[in-house]
Amino acid sequence: MPQLVPFFFVNQVVFAFVILTVLIYTFTKFILPRFVRIFISRIYINKL
């Protein structure tokens, strides 16, 4: 059983936090701002 490997849960916790951090960073810095930009552009060209 893999749970019996020494430091398996430490590994889980470390990777969970690392992945979460990377995800949050990429979403807030790159992906979601792009959506916001698209939305604002749509509002703008509909106002023209």
Place this chain on the structure above:
Amino acid sequence: MATRSAALKIDWAKVSTSLGLRGQTATSLQAFKKRNDDARRKVQVLSEQPQTVDFAHYRGVLKNQAIVDEIEKHFKSFKPATYDVARQLKAIDAFEAQAVQNAEQTKGKVEAELQNLQKTLENIETARPFEDLTVDEVASAQPEIDEKTASLVSKGKWMPPGYKERFGDLSAV
């Protein structure tokens, strides 16, 4: 005489129609024409009247020769009043120069505006439809979009205000 012949040469009806005059300008032109006509008619009427007096006849008819002599003296010494129109002419010249300058200025302005409009028209005609535009092009045309995006993101807002009300919400949750 020169001014009179110039006035005669003007085709008044043509002036107001060909220049497209309207409103105050047209009415003042009409008034000016009326004044000109009146003055000309008056001159015509007055010049038709006899301008010489037969004093010998009056001397024969009247007994009082002294009065005839006096009247003849007055008649000979009479000179029509002359008006100095140089100042008015100068004022008119100055006004004309001003008007021409104004017209030139307006012409320049109108030409600049026309060029601007032509450019705008070209821009409109060569513009691509909205379907072919990319967000980058829209944002580069309107830098405000990027500023607004940055401010919304820095506040942690991921949906611009008024978007859902306007375009609906496609999210499943």
